[in-house]
Amino acid sequence: MGKTYLDIVSPHCMLVVGKRGTGKSYTLGVIAEEFAKLKEKYLKRVSLILVDTMSVFHSLKKENTDQNERQIMERFDIEPECWKEKIRILVPRTAVDEAEKDDRELHYDEILKLPLSKVEVHEWLDLFDLDITEYTGTLLSQVITDLKDDREYFSFQDIYQKIEGQDAEKERKETIKNLFGMIEELGLFSERGMDEQLVEGGKITVLDISYLGRLGKYQLRNLIVSIFAREQMSKRTLHTTLEMQSQADLIDSDTVKEITEAHPIIYMLIDEAHLFLPSGEDTISSDPLIDWIKLGRHPGLSLIMATQEPSALHPTAIRQSDMIIAHNMTSKDDLDALKVAKQSYMRKGLDEMIGKMEFKRGLAMILDDKKRSLQLCRVRPRHTLHTGVDASALPPEERH
Numbered sequence: 001m002g003k004t005y006l007d008i009v010s011p012h013c014m015l016v017v018g019k020r021g022t023g024k025s026y027t028l029g030v031i032a033e034e035f036a037k038l039k040e041k042y043l044k045r046v047s048l049i050l051v052d053t054m055s056v057f058h059s060l061k062k063e064n065t066d067q068n069e070r071q072i073m074e075r076f077d078i079e080p081e082c083w084k085e086k087i088r089i090l091v092p093r094t095a096v097d098e099a100e101k102d103d104r105e106l107h108y109d110e111i112l113k114l115p116l117s118k119v120e121v122h123e124w125l126d127l128f129d130l131d132i133t134e135y136t137g138t139l140l141s142q143v144i145t146d147l148k149d150d151r152e153y154f155s156f157q158d159i160y161q162k163i164e165g166q167d168a169e170k171e172r173k174e175t176i177k178n179l180f181g182m183i184e185e186l187g188l189f190s191e192r193g194m195d196e197q198l199v200e201g202g203k204i205t206v207l208d209i210s211y212l213g214r215l216g217k218y219q220l221r222n223l224i225v226s227i228f229a230r231e232q233m234s235k236r237t238l239h240t241t242l243e244m245q246s247q248a249d250l251i252d253s254d255t256v257k258e259i260t261e262a263h264p265i266i267y268m269l270i271d272e273a274h275l276f277l278p279s280g281e282d283t284i285s286s287d288p289l290i291d292w293i294k295l296g297r298h299p300g301l302s303l304i305m306a307t308q309e310p311s312a313l314h315p316t317a318i319r320q321s322d323m324i325i326a327h328n329m330t331s332k333d334d335l336d337a338l339k340v341a342k343q344s345y346m347r348k349g350l351d352e353m354i355g356k357m358e359f360k361r362g363l364a365m366i367l368d369d370k371k372r373s374l375q376l377c378r379v380r381p382r383h384t385l386h387t388g389v390d391a392s393a394l395p396p397e398e399r400h
């Protein structure tokens with residue numbers, strides 16, 4: 001049986017699709033493991049960010065002890081293994097508070113904190129569902145724009161003070177203060193953010209933002225992804241420009257080496273990606289992610305998105321993806337939904353392949369646009385534990 005690998009020589013925009021429980025999150029975990037297994041000299045040039053909305057990736061720090069997987073692991077010659085020191089789990093403050101309240105153990109390394117000043121005016125407006133042409137929206141925009149013009153970093157206190165100083169009705173000022181107060185309480189933002197860099201060469205960072213899903217209509221998860229995507233786009237673009245200047249002998253190559261180490265190329269893996277880049281509507285993270293997809297190749301920004309329903313994902317993500325891992329596609333209609341099956345190299349042999357695709361965990365069809373090839377594969381079992389196990393009415397000892 002031949003092996004299939006993902007080449008990381010050049011950036012990718014990839015999709016992992018398949019219905020519920022077909023192995024999408026599991027496959028993202030396998031991809032993360034393969035990064036952890038890279039030789040140090042390659043890994044230190046890469047940083048992986050896993051956007052986790054279901055709290056399933058913290059177990060990348062644990063060896064695979066699942067008895068049900070033992071047999072298949074033996075067949076694939078996969079040993080239980082984990083790379084604790086390379087994996088970093090970040091959670092928002094609220095997750096820690098809730099776990100303490102429920103007396104529940106929480107697996108994390110650091111608390112995620114972002115610099116308050118990195119949120120753009122339009123993102124605050126979107127988050128609070130305010131319109132810039134409407135009075136409260138105008139006031140908020142004035143306050144934040146003034147602060148941003150004034151300094152690089154500011155605190156919630158600075159925002160409250162600035163609001164107080166505005167020539168506006170008390171009631172309006174209170175409304176905005178309350179909105180910011182609610183965000184402050186979450187402990188997700190501070191003046192300078194966390195000391196640690198979110199991006200670090202050789203590290204796999206899990207952003208476990210599942211806990212923020214409960215905050216009603218506020219798109220906080222999208223805001224986090226947006227801030228991250230924007231920041232990295234501007235850092236990496238600057239870095240690529242410097243690299244080109246150094247190649248043209250315009251600047252010193254040691255300076256570039258230093259910057260390269262501080263700004264590795266990035267792979268962002270997003271599970272449930274339709275939440276961040278949906279079709280038919282704009283979210284706070286839509287534009288920054290579309291920028292990654294369209295402009296990310298040159299600065300070295302890769303995106304791997306998993307979703308149950310390709311049609312729920314923005315069409316640009318589907319059109320621009322250079323590789324699709326499709327789990328357990330059972331009909332040609334499923335592929336037609338991806339609007340890719342119409343390409344001639346895929347039509348050949350497609351029906352035959354779908355016929356072979358009986359339900360087997362981890363079975364996947366890989367559509368590689370660069371190589372213009374279609375391949376049937378079985379994703380290998382994990383070295384680390386997968387926690388996204390389906391809930392079952394059967395007691396553990398009776399499950400097979």
Ligand SMILES: Nc1ncnc2c1ncn2[C@@H]1O[C@H](COP(=O)(O)OP(=O)(O)OP(=O)(O)O)[C@@H](O)[C@H]1O
Nearest residue numbers: 020021022023024025026361362379380381388389
């Ligand atoms: N390659 C594989 N080898 C062995 N078992 C697998 C493989 N892929 C998935 N599984 C099994 O299938 C189960 C479901 O996988 P997973 O949680 O990744 O599904 P999913 O597609 O992400 O589902 P959902 O859309 O509900 O999030 C896993 O708990 C695991 O036991």
Ligand SMILES: [Mg+2]
Nearest residue numbers: 024025271388
């Ligand atoms: Mg999943």
